[in-house]
Amino acid sequence: MADHDIRVLDETQVRAAHTLFRGSLHTAPAPDEKWEQVKGTYEPGRTLGAFQDDELVGTAQSWAAGRLAVPGGDVPLAAVSRVGVRTDWTRRGVLSALMRRQLRSFQEAGEITATLRASESTIYGRFGYGVASRGRGVKIDRYRAALLPSPGTGGRIRLVDKDTALTLAPRIYEAAGLTRPGATSRWPAWWQLNLPRAFDENGKLAVHRGPDGDDGFVVYEVKSSSPSGHGNWVLTVLDLVAATPQVWAELWRFVFRVDVVDEVVGDLRPLDEPLEWLFADRRVVKVTEVEDETWLRLVDVPAALAARAYGRAEPVVIGVRDRYLPENDGTYRVTPDGAERTDRPADLALDVDLLASTYLGDVPFSTLAAAGRVDVLDHTALPRADALFGTSQSPWAGTFF
Numbered sequence: 001m002a003d004h005d006i007r008v009l010d011e012t013q014v015r016a017a018h019t020l021f022r023g024s025l026h027t028a029p030a031p032d033e034k035w036e037q038v039k040g041t042y043e044p045g046r047t048l049g050a051f052q053d054d055e056l057v058g059t060a061q062s063w064a065a066g067r068l069a070v071p072g073g074d075v076p077l078a079a080v081s082r083v084g085v086r087t088d089w090t091r092r093g094v095l096s097a098l099m100r101r102q103l104r105s106f107q108e109a110g111e112i113t114a115t116l117r118a119s120e121s122t123i124y125g126r127f128g129y130g131v132a133s134r135g136r137g138v139k140i141d142r143y144r145a146a147l148l149p150s151p152g153t154g155g156r157i158r159l160v161d162k163d164t165a166l167t168l169a170p171r172i173y174e175a176a177g178l179t180r181p182g183a184t185s186r187w188p189a190w191w192q193l194n195l196p197r198a199f200d201e202n203g204k205l206a207v208h209r210g211p212d213g214d215d216g217f218v219v220y221e222v223k224s225s226s227p228s229g230h231g232n233w234v235l236t237v238l239d240l241v242a243a244t245p246q247v248w249a250e251l252w253r254f255v256f257r258v259d260v261v262d263e264v265v266g267d268l269r270p271l272d273e274p275l276e277w278l279f280a281d282r283r284v285v286k287v288t289e290v291e292d293e294t295w296l297r298l299v300d301v302p303a304a305l306a307a308r309a310y311g312r313a314e315p316v317v318i319g320v321r322d323r324y325l326p327e328n329d330g331t332y333r334v335t336p337d338g339a340e341r342t343d344r345p346a347d348l349a350l351d352v353d354l355l356a357s358t359y360l361g362d363v364p365f366s367t368l369a370a371a372g373r374v375d376v377l378d379h380t381a382l383p384r385a386d387a388l389f390g391t392s393q394s395p396w397a398g399t400f401f
């Protein structure tokens, strides 16, 4: 039995949790001035502490993150962050106890999904989180990058200051909508933490204005690859939001017009972003890496499966195993018209973290089966499951936290 207990922290205790979290990632405590900026980003009642007697030894917090776009709809989402266990208390079940309690609190709040970004990919699978979207790093040599002619949008792009950005960007994001599976709402603390940070590091935000008003923006920074300033000047696209594909293209075209830049890069961009198609020579776009983006937990499996749309194929019965939330255990019949619990025997069976990896369409069941990660009880079920769960767009969140 664990010799620690889990409590919800009050506002007098969250600074200690913040310090513990930073320490677990080898970072110094936030100075007073920084803490003043950060403390409001802890949502009341959503920070957990693990205590040994009265000493805080671990923490995990979350935000009510709004909605997660799933194929054909959206579902309530919690976002988990600032997870840490004091170095002298690791591997004694502290995180396991925190996760167990946190998952229960999501159930109570009706948050049928939860998401996080993982510091290490070996931590969260056991708690039922699976990689549900990935992103690619891209690098483009600006001097070789000849953009194909474009009719443009007839709009105009302008740089805005920090205060204007803080007002405009959330509105533009919300108006653009959750345009692909994996996209999420951006909660107030996300904006509070991320946009000022970009400006503090000399980032810029450029807004596109079309005939109907502001309808997209790009956040970018330009840095020299060498401290002397004699290295390559690299423009990094940090965030790009567009209401239409035309605005998307116009914002990318804009960053290629920024002077004194040798290279344009982007991290965790959508796998199917059609960047190559903007250029006369598609090989100017170099893919530098492909990394996991969304770690997704289906907290309420029946509700999550029922909430998404499916492709056209004969039905399949999927068996789900969930060590942390056993009420999700069982078999589910998935058809083009929806999904519900069934007593029929499973065609395919898998753990709940792997179900999350298939849920937004990122990984076909047949890929997991080829790696031996799915129990295949009926081989004819694999193409059916692939067709039911497959999506035309790669899932992608585009919201890092």
Ligand SMILES: CC(=O)SCCNC(=O)CCNC(=O)[C@H](O)C(C)(C)COP(=O)(O)OP(=O)(O)OC[C@H]1O[C@@H](n2cnc3c(N)ncnc32)[C@H](O)[C@@H]1OP(=O)(O)O
Binding pocket: 024, 025, 058, 080, 081, 082, 083, 084, 085, 086, 089, 090, 091, 092, 093, 094, 095, 096, 097, 116, 117, 118, 119, 120, 122, 123, 126
């Ligand atoms: C969303 C975010 O905030 S990501 C940031 C996460 N935080 C960090 O990376 C900070 C540094 N690391 C830590 O603070 C801790 O090591 C944590 C939080 C990752 C793990 O906390 P612990 O209390 O040690 O985890 P706990 O003891 O409950 O481990 C449960 C299981 O996970 C395994 N595990 C835990 N952390 C890791 C890891 N980093 N790598 C591999 N396995 C791990 C344990 O071995 C254990 O396995 P078992 O059940 O087979 O015995």
